[in-house]
Amino acid sequence: MLPDYRPEPFVDFSVKANADAMRTALSKVGDELGRTYPLLIGGEHIELADTFDSLNPAKPSQVVGSFAKATVEHANQAVEVAATAFETWRNVAAEERARYLFRAAAVMRRRKFEFMAWLVYEVSKSWAEADADVAEAIDFMEYYGRQAIKFGGPQPVVAYNGEENELRYIPLGVTVVIPPWNFALAIMVGMTTAAIAAGNTVVLKPASASPAIAAQFVRLLVEEAGLPDGVVNFVPGSGGAMGDALVDHAKTRVIAFTGSKEIGLRIFERSAKLQPGQIWLKRTILEMGGKDGIVVDETADLDAAADAIVASAFGFQGQKCSACSRAIIVESVYDSVLKKVVDRTKKLTMGDPTDPKQHMGAVVDQKAFDKIREYIEIGKSEGRLMLGGETGDPADGYFIPPTIIADIAPEARLSLEEIFGPVLAFIKANDWKHALQIANNTEYGLTGAVFSRSRERLEEARRDFHVGNLYFNRKCTGALVGVQPFGGFNMSGTDSKAGGPDYLLLFTQAKTITDRF
Numbered sequence: 001m002l003p004d005y006r007p008e009p010f011v012d013f014s015v016k017a018n019a020d021a022m023r024t025a026l027s028k029v030g031d032e033l034g035r036t037y038p039l040l041i042g043g044e045h046i047e048l049a050d051t052f053d054s055l056n057p058a059k060p061s062q063v064v065g066s067f068a069k070a071t072v073e074h075a076n077q078a079v080e081v082a083a084t085a086f087e088t089w090r091n092v093a094a095e096e097r098a099r100y101l102f103r104a105a106a107v108m109r110r111r112k113f114e115f116m117a118w119l120v121y122e123v124s125k126s127w128a129e130a131d132a133d134v135a136e137a138i139d140f141m142e143y144y145g146r147q148a149i150k151f152g153g154p155q156p157v158v159a160y161n162g163e164e165n166e167l168r169y170i171p172l173g174v175t176v177v178i179p180p181w182n183f184a185l186a187i188m189v190g191m192t193t194a195a196i197a198a199g200n201t202v203v204l205k206p207a208s209a210s211p212a213i214a215a216q217f218v219r220l221l222v223e224e225a226g227l228p229d230g231v232v233n234f235v236p237g238s239g240g241a242m243g244d245a246l247v248d249h250a251k252t253r254v255i256a257f258t259g260s261k262e263i264g265l266r267i268f269e270r271s272a273k274l275q276p277g278q279i280w281l282k283r284t285i286l287e288m289g290g291k292d293g294i295v296v297d298e299t300a301d302l303d304a305a306a307d308a309i310v311a312s313a314f315g316f317q318g319q320k321c322s323a324c325s326r327a328i329i330v331e332s333v334y335d336s337v338l339k340k341v342v343d344r345t346k347k348l349t350m351g352d353p354t355d356p357k358q359h360m361g362a363v364v365d366q367k368a369f370d371k372i373r374e375y376i377e378i379g380k381s382e383g384r385l386m387l388g389g390e391t392g393d394p395a396d397g398y399f400i401p402p403t404i405i406a407d408i409a410p411e412a413r414l415s416l417e418e419i420f421g422p423v424l425a426f427i428k429a430n431d432w433k434h435a436l437q438i439a440n441n442t443e444y445g446l447t448g449a450v451f452s453r454s455r456e457r458l459e460e461a462r463r464d465f466h467v468g469n470l471y472f473n474r475k476c477t478g479a480l481v482g483v484q485p486f487g488g489f490n491m492s493g494t495d496s497k498a499g500g501p502d503y504l505l506l507f508t509q510a511k512t513i514t515d516r517f
């Protein structure tokens, strides 16, 4: 009998054996950096002369891996192969499909330090952030495997005399999976395995900044979990160059995307256009950006609020869609909270995250480095720089110190636009009502938190703070699979909930069958 789903516990690195295991993994993976990886289409490894490199953000001269660069032709070939594989995979029993996930989860659990090490090198995660990413990936597989079994058989309908009626969830077809680089393992694993568990086949185009961790996972799925050829196809390449081909293909049935608003909207629009030979309306699951706020009122525990703001704003260098990038503080406690946050932030350390003492690593690449610096300049003109702002030479690593800018107006660019870096705007609200109004004034609606001791206000926020993940008296990052199903409203996406009880259904269609006797 399958045990109930429980989130994977986090690693305690203060235990020497765990810290030693992590060091051993960093050394092992360190020896594997710089290798070349082929495409995988229908079980065939395809090596190409044209490659691109994934770099270590903390040491950009270090190549994490070189990747065959898929072209439009490879994208089309991968969709065709996945369509053929679907004809077999769709008939595999849900329990059997789930077992591939459980096996993959077990292997990843055994090799979790190694997967963490890849995240440290490839996207500059601290040990703790890498651990959370791997734990979430394991959770997705354990959770979606169980969901697949739950939804695999006939679902209950109302009885009717003289007939047998049933409703079944059946798969949709070829699913193009387009993940971001920030939860480079967890989100990629979540979207891929949800599709597979529901009976679809996958064409996975990893994010260009994090193909190495995706290659490790695909290898695990195929070589260690034994997934049949063609069920998952791996086509690293430039999203700009071949992303449209994957989205546009007439045999693409589902697009599961997580990333920026700009690319999400592009996919939404393109996938709505019927292609020659296409006989369905494409399903899109689009999880997009955020501009998330923590509200603090005058009744709150201000120390707890400051701790949560710092953790939510600067964990993984602020590169979470859930990150707190706006602290909305009621006037009477504004100066006090600002001081507490600045004081705590000063204690954060930043550097090469192979060193466990570092709280923060580098931002992901030169593009992110440039964009964040531009926003810091904008912020300096819109408010009062309290901390950070200065950066070093990006050739030595894309390091941006935690930056706090106070006295940002609610309608300023720093208050409304997603920066995706360690930049926190402090915004003063006249009172609680004003604070709640500011909290809702962006086009996004992903996460948010409220610190207050007033039950009445928390209930008001419960009703009126329009975000997909709302937290009271805790940080606004770190949702757990199955515990806090994750996903946002408005321009944060198509209102889906990753790690939620209905997520797998997005990868299915329901068929009703009536047998009259």
Ligand SMILES: NC(=O)c1ccc[n+]([C@@H]2O[C@H](COP(=O)([O-])OP(=O)(O)OC[C@H]3O[C@@H](n4cnc5c(N)ncnc54)[C@H](O)[C@@H]3O)[C@@H](O)[C@H]2O)c1
Residues within 6 Å of the ligand: 178, 179, 180, 181, 182, 183, 187, 205, 206, 207, 208, 238, 239, 240, 242, 243, 244, 247, 258, 259, 260, 261, 262, 263, 264, 266, 267, 287, 288, 289, 290, 320, 321, 322, 418, 420, 446, 486, 487, 488, 492, 493
């Ligand atoms: N809502 C959520 O759950 C969630 C979770 C994580 C990240 N995000 C968001 O992701 C963004 C950061 O990730 P990113 O920088 O990787 O985003 P991005 O939009 O730049 O890239 C996402 C993916 O889209 C691909 N892509 C690029 N152009 C494409 C095209 N024309 N067609 C198809 N695919 C294309 C990229 O190669 C990548 O794999 C932030 O906005 C963040 O808020 C949202």
Ligand SMILES: N[C@@H](CCC=O)C(=O)O
Residues within 6 Å of the ligand: 182, 183, 319, 320, 321, 322, 476, 477, 478, 479, 480, 486
């Ligand atoms: N699910 C993650 C955020 C994912 C996006 O970056 C969290 O809850 O912090």
